[in-house]
Amino acid sequence: MLPVKSALELEQLRDSIIAGRDPAKPSIALCSGSGCHAYGSEKVAAAFEEEIQRRGLAGKVDFRRTGCHGLCEKGPVVIIYPNDICYVQVAVGDVPEILAETIENGRAVERLLYVDPVTQERIVSEKDIPFYKYQNRLIFGNNPKISPKHIEDYIALGGYSALSKVLTQMTPEQVLDEVDRANVRGRGGAGFPAGKKWRTCREAPGDIKYVAVNCDEGDPGAYMDRSLMEGNPHEILEGLIIGAYTIGAHEGFIYIRAEYPLAVDNLRVALRQAEEYGFLGEDILGSGFNFKVVVHRGAGAFVSGESSALMTSIEGKAGEPRPKYVRTSVVGIWDRPTCLNNVETWANIPVIINEGAEWYRSLGTKGSSGTKIFSLVGKVNNTGLVEVPMGMTLRDIVFKIGGGIPNGKKFKAVQTGGPSGGCIPEDQLDVPVDFDELTKLGSMMGSGGMIVMDEDTCMVDMARYFLEFLSDESCGKCIPCRVGIGVMLQILNNICEGKGKPGDIEILEDVAKVVKEGSLCALGTTAANPVLTTLRYFRSEYEEHINNQRCPAGVCKSLIRYHIKPEACRACLLCLENCSMMAISGWLRRVHIIDQEKCNKCGTCLEICPPLYNAVEKIWFKELPEPVAAGTKVPRLREGVR
Amino acid sequence: MSEVTLKINGEEVKVEEGTSLIEVARKAKANVPSLCYNRKLSPFGACRLCMVEVIKDGKSRLVASCVYPAEEGIEVQTESERVVSFRKGLLELMLAAAPDVKVIQNYAKRYGVEQPRFTIEKQNICVLCGLCVRYCAEIKQAHAIGFQSRGTNRKVVFLPQIALKICPDCKECLSVCPTKQLPEIYREQVELLLENNAGDSASS
C-alpha cells in the first residue's frame, strides 16, 4: 500500500502499525546519542541483542536504539516501557540482570536506578528525576520512543499528521497565518519571527524558491540540533515539507556538519523512508504537491552557519558571507528566494499545526512563545540537553534541573549564545530566559548553548578563549573583523600573561565598537560580546590581572606556580617520573622540588600526587615559598601513615 | 530602471534605482574613502572604510556604501559624527596593521588619526582588498591569483600552475593594488620561481 496516497490511507497505515503493537509488551529503549555512544552504548546494544536471543526473548520484548534522551551525564541511559523504568550508567555486565529481573520478573534493578543526590533516594521513573521533572519536552520528548531508522515509530506517535492536515485541509495562506500567530521565533540565534520570514519568501518575486535547514551547529558547547537530527529526523522533515508547501518551494536543502556522521546517516535513512512512504517526491499524499530534498554536508567553518554564507557554501564555494544588503529570503541560493530556518525551528512546525497557534502561544513568554532546548554543560552536576518553556529563570535551569555546581564549588557565571553571546553573573540569575531578556543582559539566546562556570573559571581567559575561536573562524574578508578581533585577542593574551597595561580596557572597548559597527556579517558584529559582557560584569578580574598580575581564579598559566610542600612530600617519585619536562628533582626519601624555570605548568604533578599526601599545590594568591635545599630528607612518617 | 530621490549630506539627488551609494556620493561630490572599491569590478564590501550613515524610516545605521543600493526617500550622511568616529577607529586598526602604507597614512591624516595606541605583532601590508583577485578573474578571466585560508591567515596567492605561464606577459593587476604591496608578492611568488626554474634548466 506504499506510497501513501491520501490522508485516509495515512490514518489506516497508522492504525495498522498501532494495532500490530501490544502496549503491554515490554520495550527497551537504549540511548545511542552522541554522548551515550562515547560512553560505549554500542557495546551495550550488542549485549542486549545477544542476550535477548540467548534467553529466547525475541518476539517477547522490543529493543530500540534511540537518539539522545538528554541526561548525558549519566549515560548510557536505558528506559523500559511500559513500566517507565529508567536505568542510568548501564554497562555490558548489567544486561543479563536487566533482562532477568525487569523483563522476565517485572522487578526493577535497584542498583541501576538514578539516585537523587540530595535525598539519596532511588528514583524509578524518568519523569520523577528532578532533571526531567521541571522540563517540558515538547520537541525533544519523543526521542526515547523512536528509533530514528524506523519511520513507523514516528508515524505511530502521530507523525506526518500535521503534513496531511496541511496538504488536505489548509491553504498555504492559512498555514502562514497559523505560524505567524504562533509567533515562533528562529531558534538558530537571532530570534527572527519565522512567520515573517516565510511571508517575505512567499511574497518574493520568482517562480523557483527554496527552503533550507540550518544544521551547521557550530557553537562549541551546543548539541541540541545534532541530537534532534540524530534522534528524530522526521520531525524536522515534516516541518520542512510544510514550510515548502506554504512558501511554494519544490526543492529543499539540508546543510549539516560533516562532523556529525551519525546525524548524516540517520537523515539519509529518513529521507529514503519518507520518499518510500510518499511524504517526499511527486504528488505527496495525493495532493499534487511535489518536493525533494538535497543533503549538503558542511566541511568545518563556523561562519558558514551565517545565512548568506551557508548559501554560498551550498553553491559549492568557500562559505563566506555576502556583502549585499538584501535578505536571503528574497535573494538566496542561486539568487532565488530561500527560506532558511534552524533545525529546532522546523521541528516546532508540526506541533504548531497539530495543536494550534493559541495553544502554542500559551507556552512561554509574551515575546517568545514555545519551548527552547538548551545544552546545559560545563561545571554543572546534570550535564545534558534540557527543554523548558521560554521564561524559566536561569537559576531554575542551572540549579533545579542542572542540580547545581559539582564538588561544592561556587557558581560564577553562565555563558549563553555561544561565541557571540555573553557571560551572565549570579545576580542576574533570576531573569526569565527568552530572546529579549538575554539580549538586554548583553548576551543572546543563540542556538541554546548554556555553559556553566564555577569559581575556578577565569573570566578574562573565557573572553580570550572565545576571541581565539572567532579569530580562527572569521572568514577574514572584512578588516574590522579580521584585524579588530586580532587586536583584541592580542591584548587579552597579554593580560592573561600578566603583561597587561593600564589603558588596555579602554582600547578593548574602543576596538569592540569598531568591530561591532563595521563588520560585514553577524560573526563580526557580535564578536565583541564575550569581551563586553565580561567587562560589564567582571571588570575587577581584568583589573586584577592588569594591575596586580594576579589571576583570581588561578587559571592563567603565566600567573600560577606549582609547588611541592616539603612538609607533606613523601618522596614517592610519582610526580617526578610523570613530569614530561623533567622539571622535578629529588630521589627516594628526599623532598621533591619543582624547578620553576623548567616547569610548563601542565598540572600533571598536582593531578597525580596521591590524595593521601596532597603535597602539590597550585599557587596564585601568594608568593612562592623559598625552595628547600636539594637533598632535604622527607620528614619521618607519622603514625598510621604508610 | 526607475529613478529614485534621496538626500545625501542634506542635498536632494535623483539617481537610478539600485545605484550604489558610493557612486551617488561621487555624483554629489562627496569624497567617500575606500580601499576595495573599483567601479569596473564587482563590489566587495571588505575594507569598510566607505561606510556611511543611512537614515531610513527614522532609524539610523552604518552601511557599506559600495554595496548599499540607492532607495527612495533615504537620507545619507557621508561624514556624520558617527561615520567619522567609526572611520577613526577603523583607521587606527589599519594603521597598526600596515603602518607604512601611503594610502592608509593619508586617510589617517585626513581623519586626524596619529600613532595607534597598540602595535600588531602579525602585520600585513596587504589589506586583502581583493582588487587584484577580482581584476584577474573578471577582466582577464585568468584566475591566476586567488584567496587562500581564512581569518588572520587569509592571503592572496599566485597559483604557480597558472601564474608562471601567463603572468609575466600581463602584470596588469600590479597597478590596481592600493597598498603597492602586490609587486613584492609577485616578485616572491612568481619571479623568483621563474628565475630558479631558469637557473635549474640552465645548469642541467
Added chain:
Amino acid sequence: MEFDLIDEIIDGYKCDQSKLVQIFLDVQIKTRWLSPETLKHISDRLNLPLSQLYHVASFYKAFHLEPRGRNVLAVCVGTACHVRGAQRILDKASEIIGTPPDSTTADEKFSLDTVNCLGCCALGPVVVMNGETHGKVQVSQVEELLRNCK
C-alpha cells in the same frame, strides 16, 4: 590509477560544480588529503578555476592540503571542554607527539588536531584517538592513549 576513484565520485555527482565541497569530502575519505594533482584533476573535470579550488580547500577546516598522519588524535577544544581543562590535555599531547596543534609530524606518524566541539559536552574534556572517543580525560592519561600507535 587513483584518479579512477576520484572520477567515480565526480561522475556520481554528475560533474556538478556546485557539489565541489561534497566531492572534496568524499575524495578525502579515500585519499586522506587533497594533493596538488588531485586538485588539478578535479579542477579539469569540473571545469572550475584552480584558484577557486584552492580557496575552498584552504577555507574549510575539514580539508587537508598536506599529507596526514597515520594516527590522528583530535582534542576537543569546545567551550564545555575548555572550562574542564582541554588546553592542558592539548599541551600535553602536543609535547608528547612533538608537533604543534593542527599539524602532522615529519614522519607522518601523528596528526594532532583540534576540534571545536564534538557534541558530547557532558563528557568533557573529550579526545578522539583514531576514531574512538574518550571522555573525562586526565592529563596523566594522555601518554597511555598514545602508546600503542604504529
